[in-house]
Amino acid sequence: MHRRTFLKATGAATVGVTAVGAASAAPDRERYRPGGPALGQPNAINLNAFHTNAQLTAALESIARQSGRVSLRERGRSAGRNDPIWEVQVGGGDVDVHLVTQIHGDEAIGTEAALKLIRRLGLSDSRQVDHILENLSFTIIPRVNPDGAMYRYDVDGDGGKERVGRRYNTQAWTADQSRYRPYYHYDPDGQAPGYDMNRDFNVRPPSEFDPRTDDDAAWWADEQYLDMPYEGHTLFGSGLRLAPEVRAVTESFMETNPDYAITHHHKGGSLYPGSDEGKRPTKQTLMSVMAAYGPEYLDRSPFYPADHAPVSEAVNPFLDAETSARSIKLNSLVIEALAERGDSVFDSITRYGYFPLWGSYLDGLCPNVANGGDGVAGMLYEVAYQTDDLGQKAFGRQLELTTVGFLESFAALADDPALGEYSVEPYFETPLYGQGIQPR
Numbered sequence: 406m407h408r409r410t411f412l413k414a415t416g417a418a419t420v421g422v423t424a425v426g427a428a429s430a431a432p433d434r435e436r437y438r439p440g441g442p443a444l445g446q447p448n449a450i451n452l453n454a455f456h457t458n459a460q461l462t463a464a465l466e467s468i469a470r471q472s473g474r475v476s477l478r479e480r481g482r483s484a485g486r487n488d489p490i491w492e493v494q495v496g497g498g499d500v501d502v503h504l505v506t507q508i509h510g511d512e513a514i515g516t517e518a519a520l521k522l523i524r525r526l527g528l529s530d531s532r533q534v535d536h537i538l539e540n541l542s543f544t545i546i547p548r549v550n551p552d553g554a555m556y557r558y559d560v561d562g563d564g565g566k567e568r569v570g571r572r573y574n575t576q577a578w579t580a581d582q583s584r585y586r587p588y589y590h591y592d593p594d595g596q597a598p599g600y601d602m603n604r605d606f607n608v609r610p611p612s613e614f615d616p617r618t619d620d621d622a623a624w625w626a627d628e629q630y631l632d633m634p635y636e637g638h639t640l641f642g643s644g645l646r647l648a649p650e651v652r653a654v655t656e657s658f659m660e661t662n663p664d665y666a667i668t669h670h671h672k673g674g675s676l677y678p679g680s681d682e683g684k685r686p687t688k689q690t691l692m693s694v695m696a697a698y699g700p701e702y703l704d705r706s707p708f709y710p711a712d713h714a715p716v717s718e719a720v721n722p723f724l725d726a727e728t729s730a731r732s733i734k735l736n737s738l739v740i741e742a743l744a745e746r747g748d749s750v751f752d753s754i755t756r757y758g759y760f761p762l763w764g765s766y767l768d769g770l771c772p773n774v775a776n777g778g779d780g781v782a783g784m785l786y787e788v789a790y791q792t793d794d795l796g797q798k799a800f801g802r803q804l805e806l807t808t809v810g811f812l813e814s815f816a817a818l819a820d821d822p823a824l825g826e827y828s829v830e831p832y833f834e835t836p837l838y839g840q841g842i843q844p845r
């Protein structure tokens with residue numbers, strides 16, 4: 406075992422910080438930190454252009470009213486604001502896709518893209534949409550973090566509170582929730598406390614694990630980092646499922662029992678590898694993808710062998726060969742579908758070097774323990790946040806392109822739901838994101 410060198414998660418206030426993390430490519434415990442200097446998301450931008458929770462509700466209800474094929478369900482309520490967490494279902498195909506966006510409240514583009522997607526799938530009569538809905542069924546949670554999405558903070562010190570959003574929900578930790586306050590709970594001076602919810606998932610379903618009654622001393626012994634023993638592995642940084650939003654997403658996932666799981670995040674900007682070699686203008690990578698995979702691809706993991714790290718720190722040992730290949734091919738499909746568009750927005754896709762993050766949606770849920778370990782192929786994608794640089798018009802165009810690009814990806818998945826025509830190679834041939842791992 407290598408020694409842990411990471412800092413305790415008592416980081417300074419992060420709202421308003423624009424630093425882009427320059428994390429090294431080597432795996433280290435810093436990656437698990439819920440915030441602090443390596444936050445990675447430029448925020449402190451004006452979120453007034455994005456749907457408020459009330460506007461999102463109104464928009465979803467309007468689509469559901471107009472469409473005969475969209476169903477809308479309140480899956481739960483946020484911890485702080487008690488705002489609804491909506492789940493949308495559309496499509497009648499045999500292949501189930503679970504899609505969640507804005508689990509980090511300062512990452513709003515996913516919700517806007519999901520809403521456009523829902524509107525298109527719900528209201529369009531195009532042949533493309535018909536084809537998608539005949540083959541795929543979608544369960545979409547378009548805003549996992551209503552508290553963070555609406556978070557207000559006095560960024561500029563003028564005494565007013567600007568809507569800037571933040572990564573965390575709004576929730577105090579109390580001693581009746583769990584034995585210790587977990588490392589991903591954030592309680593800064595002058596701000597409401599809350600959880601980084603993409604650290605709060607757990608691979609064991611609720612019927613097998615309850616943090617109020619679980620008394621396995623071995624993994625509670627490290628109160629900060631929660632090394633959960635499971636099936637012969639140690640799952641470093643497991644979550645306790647303390648946020649009601651995370652419990653809602655977990656229930657949605659368990660009931661859907663999906664074939665594919667997709668989650669959207671924002672990333673800091675980064676140059677496309679090699680694009681600064683005398684070329685002007687240099688090219689930024691605007692989108693990065695990541696596939697979750699298991700031991701069959703261990704030798705292709707950028708983080709293995711690393712210091713004799715356990716397998717569970719380089720790949721997800723609960724994803725079998727078929728699921729792993731399908732997950733990687735799903736990423737290949739998106740890379741190819743978007744590259745074919747030829748838009749400059751999409752010809753600079755990079756990938757993250759995959760490592761498991763045991764409290765995350767992707768790694769906590771894709772093993773699908775609740776449904777007998779019927780593995781789910783997963784993809785994470787992140788887009789660069791450029792609203793403040795590009796302005797609203799350019800943002801609107803980028804959002805439209807993203808929506809169209811994803812419709813084309815889903816059309817390709819509808820053509821070939823088992824991904825038999827795809828290979829893992831385009832994924833592995835895609836350049837690694839230059840600055841290493843960003844928080845997700």
Ligand SMILES: [Zn+2]
Nearest residue numbers: 509670671845
């Ligand atoms: Zn994120």
